[in-house]
């Protein structure tokens with residue numbers, strides 16, 4: 001299953017990392033418009 | 042991770058996202074499940090001069106680095122901060138500590154309209170004590186080239202403030218355009234409407250964080266209060282739902298805290314005005330207690346404002362201001378709101394006591410006892 005995420009900060013990266021941890025077979029792709037990931041919280 | 046990739050449209054029928062990549066090249070990618078986690082963006086008024094380089098917002102790491110670089114260049118003697126919310130106040134403190142003269146402006150009269158007037162007066166006093174000038178009733182009409190300073194910030198009546206740096210902190214709005222264009226349902230403040238599993242009105246698309254709304258545990262209604270814990274938790278909820286785990290988020294109580302110079306300002310739940318708006322028969326008390334037992338040196342006033350519903354006796358909200366003891370103490374009433382406690386039940390709570398941390402009757406319990414009395418008298 002392909003799980004696509006728009007936005008790579010608090011909400012997006014929380015979802016990406018937990019989903020991948022719980023189901024390693026998931027294909028997780030994150031689009032982030034800046035060059036920074038998880039800078040806030 | 043695809044950095045430098047900006048999503049520009051969601052094609053719901055085709056099940057894919059399109060956008061532009063680092064070198065302007067466009068991309069398209071199909072999804073089985075999609076999460077919109079685009080956050081919120083600072084509001085910048087569309088008025089003359091707001092595109093000047095001296096006018097900045099505080100949102101991203103790059104914003105912060107740019108402000109820091111300006112300060113380090115030594116060219117910033119005076120700053121005007123537009124807005125008096127928590128980000129504005131945190132910036133007022135940060136700039137003052139770097140010897141920048143700060144003036145804060147806002148169009149309306151009240152400093153923090155959601156905060157009880159007595160508590161707000163304490164916050165005002167703290168800012169003034171640190172030589173931050175507060176100009177309420179100042180609605181910025183334009184920003185123009187200044188004489189002897191970089192810019193002049195001018196209001197509708199022609200009053201002008203000199204500044205080398207202007208920080209715009211007048212609030213944020215959800216980045217929900219992608220969702221709106223794709224026809225997804227929006228909630229309050231045009232945040233993306235989601236259920237307790239973070240699903241939007243389209244079953245294959247989730248939304249989480251500052252771009253999405255939440256259920257308020259006091260009102261039961263949809264609300265938009267963009268804060269970090271909810272963003273993290275909503276992200277987790279998406280992952281749980283997606284991987285087949287049971288999840289149903291309770292929602293938010295609007296619990297928040299910030300520091301301004303030596304003061305802690307904390308809140309949870311509803312103010313009297315918000316409670317009345319939501320249909321409660323709201324009343325409130327404000328007390329001041331000591332942050333430590335009388336026997337213990339170094340205590341300072343801790344103000345507590347508690348809001349209750351006369352009809353049901355339910356606790357609706359709490360606010361606190363003090364030099365110590367406010368920030369984490371707010372978590373007790375926050376949990377009480379999740380548990381839909383009455384003020385009476387909250388007043389029966391077994392709260393911690395030792396002299397360095399408060400009187401044996403915790404200031405929250407003193408306020409609860411006062412509120413119980415007041416609700417009885419008024420009903």
Ligand SMILES: Cc1cc2nc3c(=O)[nH]c(=O)nc-3n(C[C@H](O)[C@H](O)[C@H](O)COP(=O)(O)OP(=O)(O)OC[C@H]3O[C@@H](n4cnc5c(N)ncnc54)[C@H](O)[C@@H]3O)c2cc1C
Nearest residue numbers: 007009010011033040047048079080081250251268269272
């Ligand atoms: C100065 C400041 C201080 C704060 N202090 C606190 C605090 O003390 N306590 C608290 O609880 N909260 C605080 N917050 C709020 C907190 O930062 C947010 O609630 C949290 O960051 C929300 O996370 P998010 O992932 O939903 O959104 P964001 O952090 O806004 O992240 C969204 C991400 O999506 C990306 N993006 C947006 N659109 C697109 C697109 N079309 N394509 C690709 N990528 C896109 C953005 O670049 C960004 O990286 C503060 C915020 C600010 C600005």
Ligand SMILES: Cc1cc2nc3c(=O)[nH]c(=O)nc-3n(C[C@H](O)[C@H](O)[C@H](O)COP(=O)(O)OP(=O)(O)OC[C@H]3O[C@@H](n4cnc5c(N)ncnc54)[C@H](O)[C@@H]3O)c2cc1C
Nearest residue numbers: 334336337391392393394395396397398399400401402403
């Ligand atoms: C060193 C120490 C530190 C503490 N720190 C904390 C703290 O940080 N937080 C906290 O919540 N609690 C703390 N406590 C506990 C707290 O002091 C007690 O819970 C509290 O004092 C109980 O109050 P009381 O009036 O019931 O009993 P006490 O304070 O014990 O008073 C009982 C009184 O009755 C008198 N008495 C007893 N029998 C008789 C009798 N037959 N006839 C006449 N008089 C009698 C005794 O002489 C005494 O004066 C601490 C206790 C100690 C010893």
